[in-house]
Amino acid sequence: MKTNSKNTDRVIQSIFFMIALASIMILFMISVFLFMEGIPILNHVSIFDFIFGEYWYPTSDPPDFGIYPLIIGSIATTFVSALISIPLGVMTAVYLAEIASAKFREIVKPMVELLAALPSVVIGFFGMVVMAPFLQDHFDIATGLNLFNASLMLGFMSIPTICSISEDAIYSVPNNLKEASLALGATHLETITRVILPASISGISTAVILGMSRAIGETMVVLMVAGGAAMAPASIFDPVRPLPASIAAEMAEAPFRGEHYAALFATGIVLFLFTFTFNIVADYISNKYRQVGDSTL
Amino acid sequence: MNKSLKVNAANNESMPDNKKENRPETYQTEKLEFSDNAFKKGFQSVVFTIFRCSAALNGFALAIVVYFMAANGLKAITWTFLTQSPTDSMTKGGILPCIVGTVCLSLGAILIAFPIGVASAIYLNEYARPGRMLRMIRLGINNLAGVPSVVFGLFGLAFFVVWMNMGVSILAGALTLAAMSLPVIIGSTEEALRAVPDTYREASLGLGATKWQTIFRVVLPAAMPGVLTGGILGISRAAGETAPIMFTAAVFYTPYLPSSPFDEIMALPYHIYVLATAGTEIEATRHLQYGTAIVLIALVLGMNLAAIIYRAKLRKKMS
Numbered sequence: 001m002k003t004n005s006k007n008t009d010r011v012i013q014s015i016f017f018m019i020a021l022a023s024i025m026i027l028f029m030i031s032v033f034l035f036m037e038g039i040p041i042l043n044h045v046s047i048f049d050f051i052f053g054e055y056w057y058p059t060s061d062p063p064d065f066g067i068y069p070l071i072i073g074s075i076a077t078t079f080v081s082a083l084i085s086i087p088l089g090v091m092t093a094v095y096l097a098e099i100a101s102a103k104f105r106e107i108v109k110p111m112v113e114l115l116a117a118l119p120s121v122v123i124g125f126f127g128m129v130v131m132a133p134f135l136q137d138h139f140d141i142a143t144g145l146n147l148f149n150a151s152l153m154l155g156f157m158s159i160p161t162i163c164s165i166s167e168d169a170i171y172s173v174p175n176n177l178k179e180a181s182l183a184l185g186a187t188h189l190e191t192i193t194r195v196i197l198p199a200s201i202s203g204i205s206t207a208v209i210l211g212m213s214r215a216i217g218e219t220m221v222v223l224m225v226a227g228g229a230a231m232a233p234a235s236i237f238d239p240v241r242p243l244p245a246s247i248a249a250e251m252a253e254a255p256f257r258g259e260h261y262a263a264l265f266a267t268g269i270v271l272f273l274f275t276f277t278f279n280i281v282a283d284y285i286s287n288k289y290r291q292v293g294d295s296t297l
Numbered sequence: 298m299n300k301s302l303k304v305n306a307a308n309n310e311s312m313p314d315n316k317k318e319n320r321p322e323t324y325q326t327e328k329l330e331f332s333d334n335a336f337k338k339g340f341q342s343v344v345f346t347i348f349r350c351s352a353a354l355n356g357f358a359l360a361i362v363v364y365f366m367a368a369n370g371l372k373a374i375t376w377t378f379l380t381q382s383p384t385d386s387m388t389k390g391g392i393l394p395c396i397v398g399t400v401c402l403s404l405g406a407i408l409i410a411f412p413i414g415v416a417s418a419i420y421l422n423e424y425a426r427p428g429r430m431l432r433m434i435r436l437g438i439n440n441l442a443g444v445p446s447v448v449f450g451l452f453g454l455a456f457f458v459v460w461m462n463m464g465v466s467i468l469a470g471a472l473t474l475a476a477m478s479l480p481v482i483i484g485s486t487e488e489a490l491r492a493v494p495d496t497y498r499e500a501s502l503g504l505g506a507t508k509w510q511t512i513f514r515v516v517l518p519a520a521m522p523g524v525l526t527g528g529i530l531g532i533s534r535a536a537g538e539t540a541p542i543m544f545t546a547a548v549f550y551t552p553y554l555p556s557s558p559f560d561e562i563m564a565l566p567y568h569i570y571v572l573a574t575a576g577t578e579i580e581a582t583r584h585l586q587y588g589t590a591i592v593l594i595a596l597v598l599g600m601n602l603a604a605i606i607y608r609a610k611l612r613k614k615m616s
Contacts, residue, residue: 013424020420022479023479087351092352099348114601118594119536119538122537122569126366189341218445220446244445248543268451276443
């Protein structure tokens with residue numbers, strides 16, 4: 001009887017183990033199928049020409065498959081959005097974890113969570129019908145659908161990611177560090193900038209990287225708001241065509257298993273590798289510099 | 298002998314002349330007055346105000362988006378809008394097929410992802426021992442959470458639609474969305490399991506229950522409300538996503554409501570995108586776009602708000 005229930009337990013445990021592997025399996029399948037459908041493009045262009053080619057004219061004859069302008073578009077939107085989301089996200093996190101009264105905190109925290117829950121298509125729609133005409137009228141530019149508008153929307157989409165992970169990191173700084181600093185006569189602000197932020201810097205870096213990863217992979221916003229010109233932008237008010245926008249916009253028209261189809265999957269591989277790298281780096285930082293007690297300062 | 302504690306030597310002259318009282322057991326303290334204290338205080342309050350503003354800005358951004366959608370969309374919401382199919386090549390009529398489609402997709406996704414997610418979380422939190430394997434699985438989950446939504450769409454197209462021959466269908470879309478919302482469910486289930494005190498487990502094991510009995514009869518029931526909250530968050534995530542269903546489930550227009558899992562459907566998020574960018578009369582259908590957006594927002598934010606409030610109540614109860 002006893003051995004029997006032990007055996008059952010072992011069987012159950014291995015079933016759970018198999019299920020827990022599902023996430024890794026899905027991740028593996030994603031890469032397998034991306035590569036399976038995307039690699040054939042290398043029959044038409046070399047890997048160098050694909051990544052550094054300056055012209056993306058997939059439907060002209062002969063077609064040009066160079067995703068360099070798309071990569072630049074993605075990097076530019078992510079970079080500008082980071083200029084907005086990092087300061088705002090980290091400051092909000094510091095405020096919520098360190099300064100805010102319990103009452104204010106109880107209002108703002110759900111707000112940030114709800115901001116994260118807003119469907120991306122709604123934010124894209126907002127950027128299109130509200131923000132774009134506003135920018136066009138007030139900044140005297142040709143089109144409101146541009147790099148700046150997309151970055152602004154993306155920035156607000158990645159704030160919740162940055163904020164909630166940073167807040168966890170800041171919150172978990174041991175209290176005695178803070179008390180020691182205050183007892184030495186440092187002001188609250190000095191304690192925050194010289195003790196709490198350095199102590200939680202690994203968590204904050206993880207947050208920032210994950211936030212940027214979210215921004216670079218976000219699709220609907222850049223599809224609707226970025227303007228869609230496959231050229232490297234010369235100014236912040238130029239329209240761009242980031243990687244996800246290109247995939248989402250063209251997949252419907254690409255002939256099944258044709259060159260264009262393969263090129264879009266290959267674009268997906270590049271995008272996947274971008275976010276994969278971001279995530280690995282974030283994971284590395286959070287494990288390597290994990291805070292273990294007070295000794296890490 | 299005066300025992301009062303002289304804190305500030307520099308300000309000796311200004312010390313109040315109350316030494317005559319000579320109460321030896323009381324300590325007289327004095328506030329430190331360094332010359333730059335006032336400046337520091339002022340600077341700190343300025344910086345803290347900036348922090349407070351940036352925190353408030355998030356709420357402000359949320360409010361602005363919801364306000365614009367509501368202000369322009371609410372007047373489009375009528376009974377016909379919610380209960381009719383689109384007519385006149387989608388320039389009039391309602392959005393019933395989209396609502397039905399989104400409900401089908403997100404329910405389908407959660408039916409698939411919820412058991413897998415909960416089981417994964419149980420393994421991670423209850424069975425797994427720290428080590429290389431656990432690190433790998435966690436890394437996999439974190440990376441899955443970071444995969445761009447459009448890449449999920451590509452995967453769904455290549456794997457479910459083409460390779461498994463499902464075609465553009467509810468099933469293919471639901472499976473794709475399930476893969477995407479898996480990390481959300483695992484994360485919140487784990488949080489719920491962690492919140493169950495170890496004494497529960499010890500008591501059950503001490504009574505002679507096996508590990509599985511402990512998990513199934515003690516830990517899971519205690520964690521259930523939190524687990525369900527995670528399920529709600531998963532549904533809302535699946536309901537709001539567009540890119541994963543663009544190539545796998547959703548179509549521009551179909552006059553029929555779905556009758557089998559292999560039907561293609563319309564969905565709210567995709568409908569907004571189509572009307573706003575590819576419709577025949579983009580300006581003329583603005584009110585329909587706003588209307589659809591406000592329905593989607595109400596659906597998603599409503600579920601989230603319910604989950605947040607419920608979770609806040611739970612946390613209060615637990616602590």
